[in-house]
Amino acid sequence: MDLSLNDEQQAFRALARDFLDREAVPHRVEWDRAESVDLAIVPKMAEIGFFGLTIPEEYGGLGGDYVTYSLAMEELGRADSALRGIVSVSSGLVGKSILFHGSEEQKQEWLPQLAEATKLGCFGLTEPDVGSDAGNLTTRARRDGDDYVIDGQKLYITNGTWADVALIFARTGSDGPRGISAFLVPTDAPGFEAREIKGKLGLRGQATAELFLDGVRVPASAMLGEEGTGFKIAMSTLDKGRLAVASGCVGIVQGCLETAVEYATSRTQFGRPLAGFQLVQDMIADISLDADAARLLAWRCADLIDRGEPYGVAASKAKLFASEAAVRAANNALQVHGGAGYVDEYPPAKYLRDARVMTLYEGTSQIQKLLIGRDETGISAFV
Amino acid sequence: MSEQHRSDLEQRVTALLEAHDPATTGRAEFLRARWDAGLAWVHFPEGLGGLGLPRDLQAHVDDLLAAAGAPDNAPERNGIGLGMAAPTILAHGTPEQHERFLRPLWLGEEIWCQLFSEPGAGSDLAAVATRAVRDEPSDEWVVNGQKVWTSSAHLADFAILVARTDPDVPKHGGLSYFLLGMREPGVEVRPLRQLTGEAEFNEVFLTDVRVPDAQRLGAVGEGWRIANTTLNSERVSIGGQAVPREAGMVGKVAAAWRAAPERRTHGAHRRLLDLWVQAEAARITGSRVRQQLAVGAPGPEGSATKLVFARLAQELSALEVELLEEDGLRYDDWTLTRPEKVDFTGRDAGYRYLRAKGNSIEGGTSEILRNIIAERVLGLPGEPRVDKDVAWKDLPR
Ligand SMILES: Cc1cc2nc3c(=O)[nH]c(=O)nc-3n(C[C@H](O)[C@H](O)[C@H](O)COP(=O)(O)OP(=O)(O)OC[C@H]3O[C@@H](n4cnc5c(N)ncnc54)[C@H](O)[C@@H]3O)c2cc1C
Ligand SMILES: Cc1cc2nc3c(=O)[nH]c(=O)nc-3n(C[C@H](O)[C@H](O)[C@H](O)COP(=O)(O)OP(=O)(O)OC[C@H]3O[C@@H](n4cnc5c(N)ncnc54)[C@H](O)[C@@H]3O)c2cc1C
Numbered sequence: 001m002d003l004s005l006n007d008e009q010q011a012f013r014a015l016a017r018d019f020l021d022r023e024a025v026p027h028r029v030e031w032d033r034a035e036s037v038d039l040a041i042v043p044k045m046a047e048i049g050f051f052g053l054t055i056p057e058e059y060g061g062l063g064g065d066y067v068t069y070s071l072a073m074e075e076l077g078r079a080d081s082a083l084r085g086i087v088s089v090s091s092g093l094v095g096k097s098i099l100f101h102g103s104e105e106q107k108q109e110w111l112p113q114l115a116e117a118t119k120l121g122c123f124g125l126t127e128p129d130v131g132s133d134a135g136n137l138t139t140r141a142r143r144d145g146d147d148y149v150i151d152g153q154k155l156y157i158t159n160g161t162w163a164d165v166a167l168i169f170a171r172t173g174s175d176g177p178r179g180i181s182a183f184l185v186p187t188d189a190p191g192f193e194a195r196e197i198k199g200k201l202g203l204r205g206q207a208t209a210e211l212f213l214d215g216v217r218v219p220a221s222a223m224l225g226e227e228g229t230g231f232k233i234a235m236s237t238l239d240k241g242r243l244a245v246a247s248g249c250v251g252i253v254q255g256c257l258e259t260a261v262e263y264a265t266s267r268t269q270f271g272r273p274l275a276g277f278q279l280v281q282d283m284i285a286d287i288s289l290d291a292d293a294a295r296l297l298a299w300r301c302a303d304l305i306d307r308g309e310p311y312g313v314a315a316s317k318a319k320l321f322a323s324e325a326a327v328r329a330a331n332n333a334l335q336v337h338g339g340a341g342y343v344d345e346y347p348p349a350k351y352l353r354d355a356r357v358m359t360l361y362e363g364t365s366q367i368q369k370l371l372i373g374r375d376e377t378g379i380s381a382f383v
Numbered sequence: 384m385s386e387q388h389r390s391d392l393e394q395r396v397t398a399l400l401e402a403h404d405p406a407t408t409g410r411a412e413f414l415r416a417r418w419d420a421g422l423a424w425v426h427f428p429e430g431l432g433g434l435g436l437p438r439d440l441q442a443h444v445d446d447l448l449a450a451a452g453a454p455d456n457a458p459e460r461n462g463i464g465l466g467m468a469a470p471t472i473l474a475h476g477t478p479e480q481h482e483r484f485l486r487p488l489w490l491g492e493e494i495w496c497q498l499f500s501e502p503g504a505g506s507d508l509a510a511v512a513t514r515a516v517r518d519e520p521s522d523e524w525v526v527n528g529q530k531v532w533t534s535s536a537h538l539a540d541f542a543i544l545v546a547r548t549d550p551d552v553p554k555h556g557g558l559s560y561f562l563l564g565m566r567e568p569g570v571e572v573r574p575l576r577q578l579t580g581e582a583e584f585n586e587v588f589l590t591d592v593r594v595p596d597a598q599r600l601g602a603v604g605e606g607w608r609i610a611n612t613t614l615n616s617e618r619v620s621i622g623g624q625a626v627p628r629e630a631g632m633v634g635k636v637a638a639a640w641r642a643a644p645e646r647r648t649h650g651a652h653r654r655l656l657d658l659w660v661q662a663e664a665a666r667i668t669g670s671r672v673r674q675q676l677a678v679g680a681p682g683p684e685g686s687a688t689k690l691v692f693a694r695l696a697q698e699l700s701a702l703e704v705e706l707l708e709e710d711g712l713r714y715d716d717w718t719l720t721r722p723e724k725v726d727f728t729g730r731d732a733g734y735r736y737l738r739a740k741g742n743s744i745e746g747g748t749s750e751i752l753r754n755i756i757a758e759r760v761l762g763l764p765g766e767p768r769v770d771k772d773v774a775w776k777d778l779p780r
Contacts, residue, residue: 033717126709156709201704201714201733208712269507271770271778279750331697334578334740338505338748339532342577342741349578352740356704360711366648 020079037205052115060112066302070247077251081354082205088244094121101225122163135177141170160209180230202353242315249322256333290325320368326355464495466620496539515546550776558606619685622692633662693742
């Protein structure tokens with residue numbers, strides 16, 4: 001077993017960190033307060049390669065491996081989880097759905113633009129009444145001649161107001177998961193409206209929206225994959241998405257570790273650095289352990305994908321552990337900072353608010369446990 | 384609590400309500416009459432708003448008055464005054480100071496804040512660097528320095544202040560305690576935005592602020608001992624009040640659970656029950672601690688209730704956010720406000736979750752409380768202290 005990174009992976013990580021330390025870290029508090037990152041950073045991020053990492057070179061991407069992708073997500077999570085969300089939704093959820101399930105024309109049309117971030121994508125699955133229970137979604141796509149006409153509503157859609165293309169999951173057939181199909185819907189289509197949801201606890205720099213589809217007409221060629229396979233597409237894409245969330249959370253833990261160590265070694269109380277108190281080292285050791293454990297789980301998942309082996313449960317474990325670890329690490333880092341931890345300007349506050357959201361979306365911790373439990377026992381306890 | 388005390392009190396409350404019908408009496412007038420009747424804080428001495436009775440009886444008085452529709456003194460607006468300044472002034476003040484400060488404090492006419500923490504002195508409070516220098520001719524002290532994390536400084540009329548009066552002795556011995564006027568020239572208050580988006584606390588800059596010697600509390604050099612009265616009271620006042628079952632954060636979570644049957648899971652149920660039992664145990668322990676406090680100022684025992692309060696507040700508020708699933712993403716208001724009061728269970732779930740993070744820091748961090756419990760309650764050997772016998776001015780900074 002070799003857990004070392006190769007030269008290319010190390011070089012990418014160094015490049016990513018250097019770029020984000022310059023272009024993102026100094027602005028993240030300001031972006032968070034303003035509820036929007038400065039979108040001018042998107043093309044710069046594309047230049048580094050964040051958006052094209054796992055898209056093959058023939059479609060304008062870098063064709064990188066998933067370990068590198070995990071490293072990239074970690075660096076983004078360490079710098080600003082809002083940026084991580086923008087990338088992993090546009091190139092991850094949307095790009096990978098197209099890459100693995102799209103027709104050649106769909107790939108040619110969208111992938112190069114997503115890889116260069118000249119277009120952004122959003123992923124339209126969750127609805128006001130269906131969150132964890134996506135198989136019961138109610139948005140409908142009705143066949144009308146050579147077209148489909150889509151009606152429905154989507155909620156908590158990352159990139160919703162910024163996206164050029166929305167991957168919309170809608171019901172084309174009977175009830176349940178088998179009646180769902182996926183469509184690539186241009187967001188400037190008549191009847192498509194996105195409204196930003198302001199006032200979030202975390203991930204405030206990324207646009208989260210409600211989507212309204214009112215008689216949106218798309219050609220039949222906009223369907224992604226076969227009719228009735230939408231749910232399968234969504235689930236297999238979300239498995240990979242979990243790797244992105246997990247890796248982003250590793251970045252949060254890593255960021256918490258660095259800021260806690262830096263604060264505890266530079267501030268003095270009772271004539272000693274804070275790091276000289278056992279109870280403070282206890283917190284730092286916990287963060288450090290969480291960083292290693294979360295990272296190893298994420299890397300294992302990435303490695304399974306790179307080797308073409310099943311990775312779904314590994315992704316669930318990584319996401320569950322890393323997101324809970326991110327909350328723990330942020331709490332610990334906040335506590336190490338004392339009163340300063342409770343101030344908006346210092347890093348722990350934002351890490352904490354972002355981490356909290358990670359345990360709630362892309363499959364809550366409870367759902368991940370049921371996935372893992374089903375795998376271990378062979379019995380589904382989903383209700 | 385004795386039945387005799389209880390019925391005496393009930394008679395007094397009835398008499399107050401008869402003489403000053405809340406329906407026809409103005410708020411200020413009613414509160415003054417309540418003070419004069421000794422029903423403001425029954426554990427304070429007679430003549431100072433109390434009757435010298437055990438403090439647990441106060442909750443009964445408050446209930447009777449609330450049931451009769453009487454106004455209260457808006458205690459949430461003056462938590463530091465009522466919970467910290469008042470017991471300290473009572474314990475260490477002169478009769479003149481009692482007379483001057485306690486009544487307007489209780490009435491809410493004068494709001495108080497706490498000028499203890501500094502950029503260089505948080506947990507290590509005895510290291511404060513703010514200087515108070517005596518100006519003999521005027522019989523005043525001249526104060527210079529910077530304080531930080533000062534809750535409600537933007538509302539306060541007075542502050543309890545710990546300042547260094549003698550830099551030549553070891554740090555604990557060179558401190559004195561003052562009651563400083565926040566409206567005096569030289570006091571500058573700047574908001575500090577915190578995790579919740581609001582600015583509940585502030586930075587306070589003190590430049591040549593004058594405090595009359597008559598507003599020094601206790602002897603010169605006694606500041607550390609007096610500050611400990613304040614800190615012990617603070618730990619009882621954060622999370623140590625008498626509350627009914629399922630009040631506070633546990634009540635919020637239980638309500639969220641009851642309101643959304645479709646979101647219940649077995650995992651969440653187990654956590655809720657576990658935390659509910661712990662909250663109930665903490666509540667009952669708190670009541671026992673308060674009975675021990677019936678006489679005199681609180682000792683270090685309150686550290687344990689405050690420690691547990693903070694942990695439970697954080698775990699319960701986290702569970703509440705999780706129960707909301709994706710809606711837990713929402714946050715009600717991010718504008719930089721300067722709140723009128725401190726309310727741990729106010730606003731929505733997201734706010735409560737973030738506000739609770741302060742509970743393990745304010746009033747002594749959870750780590751410091753563990754040290755206090757170990758050393759002063761359990762009598763375990765102390766941490767090695769490198770700076771105990773060195774003159775403050777010679778300490779590395
Ligand atoms: C089943 C068993 C088998 C063992 N087999 C062997 C063996 O084959 N060979 C052998 O040599 N030993 C053996 N040991 C001994 C074992 O290694 C010691 O018990 C262990 O090192 C702890 O030392 P102690 O018991 O003296 O506890 P102490 O060192 O006295 O520790 C007591 C407590 O204080 C804490 N503590 C100690 N120092 C510090 C500090 N500086 N700061 C904070 N906390 C501290 C510890 O974490 C612990 O909680 C065995 C022990 C057990 C239980
Ligand atoms: C919401 C809020 C309101 C507040 N309001 C007020 C107020 O009104 N007035 C006021 O004066 N102050 C106020 N404070 C300040 C508060 O009292 C201090 O923040 C607190 O005492 C900690 O000090 P510090 O921030 O300097 O942290 P530090 O003392 O620097 O502590 C940093 C970390 O080191 C740990 N640590 C420090 N010493 C030790 C040790 N010996 N052993 C183990 N661990 C240690 C701490 O536990 C903490 O985790 C408020 C704080 C908050 C969060």
